[in-house]
Amino acid sequence: MLGADMEAGTLVEWLKQPGDALKRGDIIAVVETQKGAIEIEVFQAGVLERLVAKPGEKLPVGALMATFAGEGETAIMPAGPPPPPLKPPTLPSPAPTMPRPAPAAGARVRASPAARKRAGELGFDLAGLTGSGPDGAVTLADVEARSGARPPALAAPGAQLAMRQAIGAAMTRSKREIPHYYLSTTVDFHGATAWLEAANRDRPVTDRLLYGVLLLKAVALALKQAPEFNGYWSDGGFRPSVPIHIGVAISLRQGGLIAPAIHDADGKPLDQLMREFRDLVRRARSGGLRSSELSDATITVTSLGEQGVDTVFPVIYPPQVAMIGFGTPAERPWASAGQVVARRLLTASLAADHRVSDGHRGARFLAAIGNLLQAPEQL
């Protein structure tokens, strides 16, 4: 899902014009891919020179999209797979979500940003809508007016098939190329749960934390002492990453999943992580993930707690080298100081790449995650 699996995308529209001054992170184009529409960002500052690709054109990964006069002339390409962490000029990879009821070739719905945002929040697609704004643009009022109506939620079967193929390709590559090993451990999650309940008691609903953010933060902090799990396998070797970008596996309503990254998760306070996590899930499910989010993850975390799963046996997303899974927190018997007590417990598991690390280091990494979760107030 992370760049390993995208083969091509179709340019939907340019959002910038030749002559526009761009800064790093600006969104210049929208590309429709196997996983829905993604926003293509630029990786360095400069001036957009010439648009090479045309809307409606199908582009293979790595194709030249536009030329770019910047500090050092570069070309901008779309979807280049294994995220070269240190190489700025190429654009990244795969895609998000919500396969939309295919808009007519290249036609993107005109909509105000507020309308788009609200539609995203409500989880419905603007495709096919004609609004009351200029040139039929969809306005916020149009979205509100329709919000009670049936949104077109079900993905086109073709889009679902494309996503399934993309996942299949990445996972096949993973199982073929990565010598996985697996470890799991039981974490005492009792104190963290109590801490979270107390923290949420004083918070308005919009600021409440889900336990998942504690897990993300604990993994991010544990990675600082376990660099061999954070990075990529490429060109026959391990490329560790200093930044810690946690990919979060998000299931999509119409089936399939995607694992966009929360950037620099180790340095963000829980409140900020929660806001970004919410925003990421919303955009994953309604469209609007950014190219960097889909190519930058240096490790992935999956939590199948909602489904009552005890233990997850993760399949690593190439070119990453590790993945952490969490099962359902549940009250279980727990022996402590000669007593058996009921505690809320959680299984944490690790799948890691044997070309890079061994079980001994993996065990220490898992233990570090467990230890960090014993002091949630310090996360």
Next chain:
Amino acid sequence: MTEAEVRAAIFRALAGVAPEVEPDTIDPKASLRDQIDIDSMDFLNFVIALHEMLRVDIPEVDYPKLASIDRCIAYLSAKLRA
């Protein structure tokens, strides 16, 4: 606010997280989570949407009282009267 209006608000909030849901197919007495594939993030967004539409405060400890449509209506109606 009438019961019908509260009900409509609940389904609007639900449509935000689970757009595929047909209100007519939901058994109002049965657990929402048993009928709709929603996770804790969806449920949080559902509660936030209710909070924003109805301006009621919904503490986390009250989440079990929102388990079904009927229970949502009863809980929110009581809150709105208070």
